[in-house]
Amino acid sequence: MPDYPLIADHGLIGDLQTAALIATDGTLDWFCAPRFDSPSIFGALLDPERGGRFAIQPTTDDYTAKQLYLPDTAVLITRFMTAGGVGEVVDFMPIDGDEKRHRLVRLVRCVRGEMAFSIVVSPRFDYAREPFETRMADDGVVFEGARTALTVRLIREPTDRRAEARVDNGDVHAELRLSAGEVRGALLETGVGGPLDAVRVDEALRLFDETVDFWESWIGRCTYTGRWREMVNRSAITLKLMTYAPTGALIAAPTAALPEQIGGERNWDYRYTWVRDASFSVYSLLSLGFDEEAWALGRWLRDRVDEQTDKSGGGPLQIMYRVDGSSDLTEEILPHWSGYRGSAPVRIGNGAAGQLQLDIYGEAMDSIYVGGRNGLAPGHQGWLAIRDLLDWVAANWSQPEEGIWETRGGRQDFTYGRLMCWVALDRGLRMAAEHGRPAPLETWRRERDAIYTEIMTRGWSPERQAFRQHYGTEVLDSSLLRMPTVGFITPGDPRWVSTLRAMEKELVTDSLVYRYDPAASPDGLQGSEGTFSLCTFAYVSALAASGELDQARLTFEKMLTYANHLGLFSEEIGLTGEQLGNFPQAFTHLALIDAAVTLDRELDRHPRAAARRHTVMAAR
Known part of the structure; x- marks a missing residue:
């Protein structure tokens, strides 16, 4: 080779x-x-x-x-x-x-x-x-x-x-x-x-x-002055490097077809802008004081919503777009290329662009809501487009979908997708109330509450004492680490505490976190994958929010040792600590920033003596 x-x-x-x-x-x-x-x-x-x-x-x-x-x-x-x-x-x-x-x-x-x-x-x-x-x-x-x-x-x-x-x-x-x-x-x-x-x-x-x-x-405009300034600054510069200045769009990664498993087929093209990644970015950029970048990215998101309203009267959005907002991402294979270390096929374009992933509406609405509270509130036409989008969510949240991880094993009733539909309607209700905007409040409220009830019944596994990946399985999914972050459940709720413990037992290995267990939840693809770096940083945020500050800090510090010599992260970490997947990955660096900001806030808020302690020997 x-x-x-x-x-x-x-x-x-x-x-x-x-x-x-x-x-x-x-x-x-x-x-x-x-x-x-x-x-x-x-x-x-x-x-x-x-x-x-x-x-x-x-x-x-x-x-x-x-x-x-x-x-x-x-x-x-x-x-x-x-x-x-x-x-x-x-x-x-x-x-x-x-x-x-x-x-x-x-x-x-x-x-x-x-x-x-x-x-x-x-x-x-x-x-x-x-x-x-x-x-x-x-x-x-x-x-x-x-x-x-x-x-x-x-x-x-x-x-x-x-x-x-x-x-x-x-x-x-x-x-x-x-x-x-x-x-x-x-x-x-x-x-x-x-x-x-x-x-x-x-x-x-x-x-x-x-x-x-x-x-x-x-x-020099960065307002972060916390404990991990060097790593946060490097992550911010890396995100800026992956921003397409003419439109403000943020790509998922600058590479294509780098494998999630050496020799495997999980080789995707990430040189596009995901609605999900862009939405997370608004919050992260605002938390560091980069208002101009957050505004540009928020405008890019609103443009996609406006375009969809013009085309069809609202939703569904495509899950990803090119940096100029165009939607042609036809996937093809380069048969004449061998792939990284023989990892074929080499794919360019992305066939997942047309998938139905309901979570993107919650992430988009959460970023628009946060932007609105930071001086980036939408105008009249923008609100009308948002209203049309939420009307679509209210009417379509209950259908099966492909889910956040873009699996190719068929549509399911994914709990995370339902969760983020709840977020979309909840943030729409808040915005309407705070800004006095016209909206079908009763319809949105009724559907939001119906989602909550369904998650608490069908999304909850009495057998596992944990929230499950989708209604037809007992598999756990680390995307649900965001449940307390978005305000769906309090960090001290017994259901959340038992979910966190179950995830730690099954998905966490030496502080690194898997997305889910592919062997237990067939995703339509051959092979396995490494731990997902985004999920590890989300785990840090979840631990910090739950008051487990010593464990959160140890997990964060251990994760930083997996960065490369320049402080950059790819998508995944392999069994022996090697970086896998497209590189560097925006989602990972966004999650690093969020974890650092969250952990700093909680450490400043609670004296160390009051924090729940975990010894190194008990580290998961």
């Missing part, structure tokens, strides 16, 4: 419209342009032989590599230490708002001694389906296909000798030798062709300074 870097052995850079992953060995192995959901330009992450890469590495194999972010920025530094010297590759994408042209700067510098770097540029347009021609000049190279163009301009001084480079089957190979203090490199531009000219070192350093200033200024 070809040599793949670990999923966790990557850092993320971006320009708020697209992003790139760079491995600890200096290889840029995932980059799509001009948008997150565009076809790939470099895709070696999913097929090292056919995917394409841009590698900058020492010419010797005897080196040690380290990677870090420049503090409070999205500027990534990959350091190489050899017997002859120390060198760095500094990667960043300038933020300029241009939707057609995207730039990626790779500064190469020698810090100590001397170092020779090997450079290989081998793009593969449109998932390696679009042929291209290579045109090389003294100051760079152009790769040009029928629909895609990539220009690589050298960063150099006027007195430099002509670069030693050659073209081999369309790929460019070069070598760069530097002494201490020298800086050179390359600037990639997508969407442009034409004449090539070099980029002077001073100009590249100016772009570096501007990019650093942007990120330091942005994170």
